[in-house]
Amino acid sequence: MEISERAAQLTPSLTLSIDSKAKAMKAEGIDVCGFGAGEPDFDTPEHIKTAAIEALQAGFTKYTPSSGIPELRQAISEKLQADNQVTYRASQIVVSNGAKHACYNAILATCQAGDEVVIPAPYWVSYPDMVRLAGAEPVIVPTSERNAWKMSAEDFENAMTPRTKMLILNSPCNPTGSVYTREEMQAIVDVATEEDIYILSDEIYEKLVYDDVKHVSIASLSKEAYDLTITVNGFSKSYAMTGWRLGYMAAPEAVAKAVDSIQSHTTANPSSFSQRGGLAALKGDQQPLVDMREEFDMRRNYMFDRISKIPNITAIKPQGAFYILVNISQLGLSSQNFADRLLSKANVAVIPGAAFGDDRTVRLSYTTGIDIIKKGLDRFQDFCRTL
Ligand SMILES: Cc1ncc(COP(=O)(O)O)c(C=O)c1O
Structure with a gap:
């Protein structure tokens, strides 16, 4: 069967490919710290x-x-x-x-x-x-x-x-x-x-x-x-x-x-x-939303403080959503290459900025518990130092 031009022009989602690699590693029992998710880690109220x-x-x-x-x-x-x-x-x-x-x-x-x-x-x-x-x-x-x-x-x-x-x-x-x-x-x-x-x-x-x-x-x-x-x-x-x-x-x-x-x-x-x-x-009750926002805020502050101390990368403190965009351009790797190596060498999943039209960056979500954020950032920091 032939695929229509309309469908053929679509770019496969880079977001999903990193995500599926991270999932496959987890299934093998590897302890992956996932900063890739685009969804709250909270349950529906x-x-x-x-x-x-x-x-x-x-x-x-x-x-x-x-x-x-x-x-x-x-x-x-x-x-x-x-x-x-x-x-x-x-x-x-x-x-x-x-x-x-x-x-x-x-x-x-x-x-x-x-x-x-x-x-x-x-x-x-x-x-x-x-x-x-x-x-x-x-x-x-x-x-x-x-x-x-x-x-x-x-x-x-x-x-x-x-x-x-x-x-x-x-x-x-x-x-x-x-x-x-x-x-x-x-x-x-x-x-x-x-x-x-x-x-x-x-x-x-x-x-x-x-x-x-x-x-x-x-x-x-x-x-x-x-x-x-x-x-x-x-x-x-x-x-x-x-x-x-x-x-x-x-x-x-x-x-x-x-x-x-x-x-x-x-x-x-x-x-x-x-x-x-x-x-x-x-x-209904809006309190769960307020609580979730507070938890995200705490994680945002922690993550931003840590990231801003890592040499040769930069970030702007986010004011909304649940992501931090990190500029890795001084490290000399494409965003895809950085994300692939970070995942295979340090077991940390991030989304390459190429997916968002900016190859200078990678995206880290703070939609995961603070313990994983701490462990993942330790690994992220060590990985950046090796580059
Ligand atoms: C900016 C933006 N718009 C829309 C959506 C889609 O949200 P929904 O789950 O309601 O389709 C997302 C989900 O990641 C998003 O980040």
Whole structure:
């Protein structure tokens, strides 16, 4: 059988290849310290699981409306108003199988052949391939540590062409942990509104911000910003629900309708009982989220302190998400080579920055217990000293 050009152009996920090597080593009994995971190591809070179990027991096991159950869309609408100061009616919200699915639907609904989509790098691994699947072209804008891995309005303006259709912004960012300030976002939005460029705002890490940093939703900045923005969010990171596959997008009515059509013909509704779990997550006790955030914060401080003492590597203290991006360029290895050698020689798994469009870096997650973090960093430090 022949593979379509569309499928053949996709780049296999570097994230998954390191992960599967690390898993194979673990299966052989090797003591691997894993800094590769992109998901919380916490269990889903009990009251959320109970809601899904009760839904199953009550026979809530059938198709639901394609874009999600009305009470969940309503709860999301209320959450967006209360937490993000953006007004979306339930009809402007589509619940999908994860924020990943929501991003892809949104790109498919708005971008096509001939369009360019601006993506600041380092970026979340899937954006460029989603854009290519939609037939459009990713335009990568490199950033640097000097600006805390953030794209300036000027960088954005320089990357724009008459074909620019969309900007994808992810704040707090995976893999950099950077969070855009209100002023930085406003400057970018001013450029976008001048040229009517859409903004896909991936806010999946919004609840994981540290110190006195505030998450700002782009759509809350102005009426012009609202009209051009598709807001994506989900349950995976905030509520430790990665396996439930539940996320959503909120957008102007026409985009929500188009996304609903795409979803109705491809996957239809996200799992019925996951939706009941999502409803409990939004309506129920938020303390588990606060506790998880505190634990991440403690690990972030520890990890950053250790990393900043290792010679010849550099890092910016992350303000959000659960990753630290380490610049290894002074060590003279490609990120893939570094990650491969670190895994085989020191039994430590990290993700090579090449996966995120920046070969100078590797990503370490702090989604593992502090004892493993300590042991893994001892090994990481010894390994760096041998280079
Ligand atoms: C920036 C970003 N967006 C979206 C997602 C996808 O999340 P979900 O599990 O809701 O599909 C991830 C997951 O790693 C992510 O890091």
